[in-house]
Amino acid sequence: MSDHVVAVLSGGLSHEREVSLRSGRRLSAALRSVGITTLEWDADSALIGRLASERPDAVAIALHGGQGENGSIQTILEMHDVPFVGSDSHACRRAWDKPTAKSELHRAGIRTPDWVVLPHSTFRELGAQAVLDAMVAKLGLPLILKPEQGGSALGVQVVHEAGELPAAMVGCFAYGDTVLAEQYITGTEVAVTVLDTGEGPVALPPVEIAPQGPLYDYTARYTAGLTTFHAPARLTETDADAVVELAISAHKQLDLRDVSRTDAIVTAKGEVYFLEVNVSPGLTETSLLPMAVQAAGRSLGDVFAALIEQSLTR
Template identity: 75%
Template sequence: MTDRSVAVLSGGLSHERDVSLRSGRRLSAALRSVGLSVDEWDTDSSLLTHLTEQRPDAVVVALHGGEGENGSIQTVLEMLELPYVGADSHACRRAWDKPTAKAELARSGLLTPDWVVLPHTTFRELGAQAVLDAMVRRLGMPLMLKPDQGGSALGAQVVREPSELPAAMVGSLAYGDTVLAEELIEGIEVAVTVIDTADGPQALPAVEIVPEAGVYDYTSRYTAGLTNFHTPARLDAKTAEAVADVAISAHKLLGLRDVSRTDAIIAEDGLVYFLEVNVSPGLTETSLLPMAIEAAGQSLGQIYANLIDRAITRTPSH
């Protein structure tokens, strides 16, 4: 393992560039700590030259948002026949589009908050207020608004009064052309990391998320001290098992591999609602995946080193 050469891809041009760079730096340090040779590469115009000339033994995608999660960079790696950690391009596209993932999992029997999806053009062509009124009649209040694609809670808005909807809609549309509006389920917010092992996908201890502001938005996610985390989550055994089952089911049903993180809400009646899944979870000092790994008594470097070995093994040319 110690002679493996690994390229960690981070940065990029999405709104999540800074978070991605932080994730890449932390992951690179963790991999070096277990003896791997690591290069950190930004996803700019020099990337393909680096990949084709140096051909690392494996690639780890630490990109968040955009090309890192929508299948684009995965497609490039597949064309170059380079082993990489994470879901393949087709699965990335399914998971990246939140309505697609929700619909697929709902058809399979998982609970997810009721939702509608509307592009910006609908509001412009049909009249914003009339469409918003219909949305409230359909879903009720309160609501969660978010871009239909994206991560790090960018553009996510909680709306508790109809009068707040227009401004919240503008905020969400600043990060995408289409808004996903879903009923807001009040309860315990958790994140569950799933890691593929020789015995199949395993759920790590759930992380319970308690933001001081009441909403786990971008600022609460990446500013130390603004959110309290409990790992493992303060759940009874039955609920903890139900949460793990939802995360593993999402991982399998969407065709994901290696690593994923499912965000969910446990309602007051104990039911677990799937919110979304992330194929490139954050690895910063305030990110949830490293907390789960630590709670499981494992190390970030060793887990990813094992995933790198899996990626190399499954690639035909290696």
């Protein structure tokens, strides 16, 4: 691997730019630690020119949100025949759109919180209060609001009372034109990283997420000390097996490749609910994938070196 040059893509123009830059720096350092030459590139207007003039052997994507997860960057790399780690552009688009991913997995028999999806125009055209009343009648309270696309819990709102809904909708619409409203399921929140280095998808130890506040939001995710993590998660063997099975099923059902991270809730009754899947998991100091890698007794550099090697053989 030491003869290969790998470009690590990070930054970009999404709301998650700063987190992505942190992920990119950490991934670059991890790859260098195992002898891989890295180029740290921003996903900007110079990218296509660089792919031609400084063509790397492979690309590792550390972009979060927007173009890094919705298939855009993957399409550019595919058009230039540059190998890259991660899911192809078609699978990225399916996973990035939360309602699409939920619908596909629901049809496959995977449990996920009941939901509705509504664009901003529906509230404007049909009357906001009438639509909100119908939403509460359908899903009950409490419920959780999310932009239909995006990551890092940006724009996510938990609503306990009907009177909180209008302001929460405004906060959610700040990050997208369409809102996904879900039943709010309580339980143990876990994240399961799935790796596939050529012999089928395998799950790393689930990581339990225990935020100090009521929500694992952007601040809780990226501010050290605001969330306690347990790797492996404090689950019964039965519950741990169930959440691992769910993550591997989601990875397969959505045709994901190389690496993914599934977020789920395990209720007190042992019911496992799929929340969402991430095709470009964070790699910062407080991110979940590196914790899972460490819990498995592996190093970030070795894991991604194997994934890069695999991308070169495709």
